[in-house]
Amino acid sequence: MHELSLCQAIADTVSERAEGQRVDRVEVRIGHFRQVVPDSLLFSWELITDGTELAGCELVIDHVPAVISCQACGQESTLDMPILLCTGCQSSDVRLVSGEELLIASIDRTGERVS
Amino acid sequence: MGRFHRHTDGSVHEHDHRDVGDHTGYTQTGTERVSVLENILAENDRIADRNRADFAGAGVTTVNLMSSPGAGKTSLLKRTITSLEGRLRLGILEGDIATSLDADELGGLGAPVSLVNTSAGFGGECHLDATMVRSGLGRLPLDQLDLLIIENVGNLVCPAEFDVGQHARAMVYAITEGEEKPLKYPVMFHACEVVVVNKLDLLAHLDFDLDHFLANLRTVNPTARVIQLSARSGEGMAEWCDWLVEIRDRTAVAGAAGAHPRPHNAALTG
Numbered sequence: 001m002h003e004l005s006l007c008q009a010i011a012d013t014v015s016e017r018a019e020g021q022r023v024d025r026v027e028v029r030i031g032h033f034r035q036v037v038p039d040s041l042l043f044s045w046e047l048i049t050d051g052t053e054l055a056g057c058e059l060v061i062d063h064v065p066a067v068i069s070c071q072a073c074g075q076e077s078t079l080d081m082p083i084l085l086c087t088g089c090q091s092s093d094v095r096l097v098s099g100e101e102l103l104i105a106s107i108d109r110t111g112e113r114v115s
Numbered sequence: 116m117g118r119f120h121r122h123t124d125g126s127v128h129e130h131d132h133r134d135v136g137d138h139t140g141y142t143q144t145g146t147e148r149v150s151v152l153e154n155i156l157a158e159n160d161r162i163a164d165r166n167r168a169d170f171a172g173a174g175v176t177t178v179n180l181m182s183s184p185g186a187g188k189t190s191l192l193k194r195t196i197t198s199l200e201g202r203l204r205l206g207i208l209e210g211d212i213a214t215s216l217d218a219d220e221l222g223g224l225g226a227p228v229s230l231v232n233t234s235a236g237f238g239g240e241c242h243l244d245a246t247m248v249r250s251g252l253g254r255l256p257l258d259q260l261d262l263l264i265i266e267n268v269g270n271l272v273c274p275a276e277f278d279v280g281q282h283a284r285a286m287v288y289a290i291t292e293g294e295e296k297p298l299k300y301p302v303m304f305h306a307c308e309v310v311v312v313n314k315l316d317l318l319a320h321l322d323f324d325l326d327h328f329l330a331n332l333r334t335v336n337p338t339a340r341v342i343q344l345s346a347r348s349g350e351g352m353a354e355w356c357d358w359l360v361e362i363r364d365r366t367a368v369a370g371a372a373g374a375h376p377r378p379h380n381a382a383l384t385g
Binding site: 002004005006009010012013014017024028033034035038039042045046058059060061062063081082083092102103104105106107108109110111112 | 117118119120121145146147148149150151152153154155156157158159240241242244272273275276277298301302305334335337
């Protein structure tokens with residue numbers, strides 16, 4: 001349940017970037033390998049924001065698939081498990097293209113002052 | 116795959132990316148979409164950097180020790196304290212959700228122990244983060260230590276996600292946990308430089324296939340150093356202590372050269 005910690009960190013950054021305005025939508029980008037359970041994150045977001053200026057703010061999770069690119073044969077593979085082997089030629093000489101993201105992508109500021 | 120969000124009626128649903136595009140052109144009056152692109156754990160990583168700087172300043176090497184509950188971290192540390200006596204000056208930062216039971220067990224063996232309980236907040240954090248570690252550092256004489264071992268909260272998921280400023284990550288795995296654990300918790304097994312395979316004294320009593328476990332481990336972490344031991348009998352302890360001395364020497368040399376790069380913050384490549 002580190003989703004609660006993540007939501008607290010998201011809320012802290014969003015409040016900082018809100019510049020005193022109401023924020024009604026936050027989009028986060030979470031890589032497939034980051035061990036985040038979307039439903040837990042959404043539930044934690046409600047708990048963390050309840051009774052704060054962010055109450056009712058929608059959290060949108062953009063799930064980023066884990067993709068590796070093989071340096072040997074050039075094939076790109078989408079992985080479910082973090083086993084960093086090319087699914088084409090089994091080479092371990094691969095580069096992780098995406099899947100480790102843990103980002104706050106954007107916030108929507110409504111212009112309404114809340115503080 | 117796709118986007119998840121929760122509706123006011125409590126239902127959660129997922130869109131395919133193509134259904135919603137990227138939501139640009141959202142034209143609610145006065146609303147402005149601001150790009151942030153900040154790592155969610157950026158604040159944690161800043162504190163981890165401060166911890167790392169303090170460790171470098173005090174000349175202490177730090178190992179983040181993780182495992183599931185009951186794998187034998189505390190038993191391993193008890194033996195480690197006595198085994199390293201005269202070789203390295205060791206300190207322990209003990210993380211537990213609640214109670215001082217483990218810290219009490221380690222106290223009085225000759226190494227300073229600082230306890231961090233994580234139970235403030237929502238009933239107990241399942242991991243140590245950089246701030247929690249920082250809160251426990253003031254109770255340790257860092258200047259007088261060569262090595263600090265951080266005993267993380269027993270959990271095979273969350274601790275792997277948080278940089279606390281350590282030089283190396285190691286984990287304890289007990290053969291009573293079954294052969295499949297590396298496949299079920301790949302991020303943890305992948306994140307560690309050393310995997311201690313503990314409770315080896317029980318091997319004759321279990322239907323445990325060590326080769327099968329090692330093959331599973333190699334699948335998710337081909338380069339992990341495996342140290343087989345029994346914290347109960349003491350078998351294999353020498354190799355573990357040798358690794359601790361080795362990591363101490365390695366980081367001390369890097370520190371003398373002024374090189375303390377922060378590892379890339381990622382569960383897999385960290």
